[in-house]
Amino acid sequence: MNPVWMQCKAEILRIFRNPYFVFWSLFMPILFYFLFTNVFNVGMGDEWHAHFLMSVTCFSVMGSAIMTLGIRLVEERTKGWSMFMRLTPLSDGAYFFAKMVGQTMIHIFSIIIIFTVGSFINNVTLTISQWLLCGMWILLGSFPFLALGTLVGLMKKVDTASGVSNVIYMGLAILGGMWMPMEIMPKFIQSIAQWIPSFHFGSGAWEMVRGNAPSLVNISVLIGYLIVFVVLSIYIRRKQEVVV
Amino acid sequence: MEIVISLNQITKQFKKQTAVNNISTVIHKGELVAILGPNGAGKSTTLLMMLGLIEPTNGEITLMGDHPKHKRNRERIGAMLQEVSMIDALTVMEVIQLFRSYYPQPMAFEQLISITGLQEEDLKKRADKLSGGQKRRLSFALALAGDPEIIFFDEPTVGMDTSARRNFWRTVEEMNKKGKTVIFTTHYLQEADDVAKRIILFNQGKIIADGAPIDIKRKLTASSVSFAANDFISLEMLATIAYVMKVVEKDGRVFLETDHTDEVLEEIFARKIKVKDINIHHGRLDEAFEQLTRRGGEFVESSLDAV
Numbered sequence: 001m002n003p004v005w006m007q008c009k010a011e012i013l014r015i016f017r018n019p020y021f022v023f024w025s026l027f028m029p030i031l032f033y034f035l036f037t038n039v040f041n042v043g044m045g046d047e048w049h050a051h052f053l054m055s056v057t058c059f060s061v062m063g064s065a066i067m068t069l070g071i072r073l074v075e076e077r078t079k080g081w082s083m084f085m086r087l088t089p090l091s092d093g094a095y096f097f098a099k100m101v102g103q104t105m106i107h108i109f110s111i112i113i114i115f116t117v118g119s120f121i122n123n124v125t126l127t128i129s130q131w132l133l134c135g136m137w138i139l140l141g142s143f144p145f146l147a148l149g150t151l152v153g154l155m156k157k158v159d160t161a162s163g164v165s166n167v168i169y170m171g172l173a174i175l176g177g178m179w180m181p182m183e184i185m186p187k188f189i190q191s192i193a194q195w196i197p198s199f200h201f202g203s204g205a206w207e208m209v210r211g212n213a214p215s216l217v218n219i220s221v222l223i224g225y226l227i228v229f230v231v232l233s234i235y236i237r238r239k240q241e242v243v244v
Numbered sequence: 245m246e247i248v249i250s251l252n253q254i255t256k257q258f259k260k261q262t263a264v265n266n267i268s269t270v271i272h273k274g275e276l277v278a279i280l281g282p283n284g285a286g287k288s289t290t291l292l293m294m295l296g297l298i299e300p301t302n303g304e305i306t307l308m309g310d311h312p313k314h315k316r317n318r319e320r321i322g323a324m325l326q327e328v329s330m331i332d333a334l335t336v337m338e339v340i341q342l343f344r345s346y347y348p349q350p351m352a353f354e355q356l357i358s359i360t361g362l363q364e365e366d367l368k369k370r371a372d373k374l375s376g377g378q379k380r381r382l383s384f385a386l387a388l389a390g391d392p393e394i395i396f397f398d399e400p401t402v403g404m405d406t407s408a409r410r411n412f413w414r415t416v417e418e419m420n421k422k423g424k425t426v427i428f429t430t431h432y433l434q435e436a437d438d439v440a441k442r443i444i445l446f447n448q449g450k451i452i453a454d455g456a457p458i459d460i461k462r463k464l465t466a467s468s469v470s471f472a473a474n475d476f477i478s479l480e481m482l483a484t485i486a487y488v489m490k491v492v493e494k495d496g497r498v499f500l501e502t503d504h505t506d507e508v509l510e511e512i513f514a515r516k517i518k519v520k521d522i523n524i525h526h527g528r529l530d531e532a533f534e535q536l537t538r539r540g541g542e543f544v545e546s547s548l549d550a551v
């Protein structure tokens with residue numbers, strides 16, 4: 001059996017069997033979606049329903065990219081599992097690759113579930129290509145957040161990592177307009193949002209449900225953050241290895 | 245015999261603490277070696293350096309001719325570390341299959357299952373939900389997943405019950421009979437003596453004895469006759485007494501080390517040597533081990549050189 005494939009399968013199983021993942025990445029976003037479209041903000045129309053569906057999906061995927069990945073990395077290191085893995089012939093690269101594949105599969109799954117449930121709840125009607133493109137956008141747009149997850153994963157303690165990543169996650173969600181539309185936010189938040197990756201992550205999808213394409217700014221900001229996070233993550237990791 | 249591990253003047257310094265202090269030794273193919281020593285002696289640090297998980301501050305280690313971290317080595321070694329950690333969310337069977345997939349020639353699944361000695365219902369449990377001892381059994385199986393040529397165990401039997409322990413050592417002996425090299429650490433002389441064919445005794449980061457269990461035991465069990473020192477007694481003269489292996493003066497007392505305390509006493513009286521406050525010490529295994537490794541136990545420690 002191919003070790004990389006086995007490892008990918010193991011990573012996918014591990015995320016699925018994690019009750020926190022099911023709660024935070026599936027249950028909560030769907031509950032939010034229901035509440036903010038059917039209990040509060042009723043009668044805002046189809047556009048809001050589609051818009052907010054994208055918001056909660058981005059929220060879900062962003063969360064699993066930062067939290068599930070980041071905290072798991074810290075856990076594996078502090079428990080000595082990463083050290084043990086270094087004794088096996090599976091390379092660090094293959095191990096990391098499997099993690100990324102696992103995350104991506106999970107993101108695809110979350111997107112499908114939330115899109116399906118959401119569209120049933122409010123009868124959201126988008127064209128097939130809109131659904132597919134939005135899904136693709138959210139999947140690819142999650143990369144900077146995965147890189148952020150690996151940064152969180154470099155922290156020393158699980159408690160710090162989960163505390164810090166929670167704050168980052170919530171901050172990104174609010175400033176990125178994933179809970180409330182940007183238009184009703186104060187002016188200064190709107191101007192901060194222009195610099196926040198989560199806003200551009202959401203924007204791309206919001207544009208698409210309105211029949212537009214993601215702007216070049218959306219794409220470049222996300223790529224910019226991806227590069228910054230990856231470089232930082234590699235740099236810090238190198239520095240930590242020297243100490244040991 | 246082919247050398248599989250060689251340590252050449254290895255030192256490991258952690259900030260101010262010298263965990264391992266300039267040790268050199270070689271281990272041959274097919275050996276069954278115990279690294280024996282008290283807490284903090286540097287056993288784990290040495291093992292981790294052999295595995296390439298930590299780098300020595302000084303000196304050179306080779307594992308099967310290469311740097312320990314070499315990819316080829318990864319396929320040929322297996323290890324159980326002191327802190328056993330288990331991957332979460334996978335069942336015992338899934339973890340075993342996963343580990344088998346890493347190696348070119350894994351051990352048979354059924355064989356690994358029987359090595360864990362776990363019950364049918366435990367095999368379906370999540371690995372991280374097992375009890376401490378069960379985790380160690382599983383980690384034993386994981387260490388063997390690749391059918392390794394060299395196997396390292398850091399305090400393997402801690403937390404195992406009697407039957408798990410018996411099962412463990414039986415499997416280890418079988419593996420060793422098949423020509424596999426086995427290196428394990430332990431605090432217990434008894435365990436080292438029962439299983440190993442060679443004991444490397446560690447204390448305070450140094451190798452203080454290295455040899456067959458029977459020799460090590462003899463060194464650890466040497467008895468002595470001691471009495472209050474005085475100016476009329478010449479240490480040189482005492483050394484000529486039959487059966488006296490070593491004479492040491494310490495804390496105002498003279499120690500004659502010997503395997504035959506009765507004969508030595510007889511001779512002391514026959515020569516009419518004026519001695520006062522005579523004491524006879526009989527080292528017993530564990531007691532001697534404790535003495536040996538006690539901080540500042542120079543007498544017994546230096547006595548080792550004499551044997």
Ligand SMILES: Nc1ncnc2c1ncn2[C@@H]1O[C@H](COP(=O)(O)OP(=O)(O)OP(=O)(O)O)[C@@H](O)[C@H]1O
Pocket residue numbers: 258259261262263281282283284285286287288289290326431
């Ligand atoms: N990562 C580390 N950082 C700092 N000091 C360390 C580290 N690892 C070990 N030491 C120190 O090195 C010394 C040797 O430790 P080691 O773990 O090798 O002992 P040991 O013989 O395995 O002991 P035990 O029987 O308790 O497992 C100890 O004094 C320990 O405090």
Ligand SMILES: [Mg+2]
Pocket residue numbers: 287288289326398
């Ligand atoms: Mg140890």
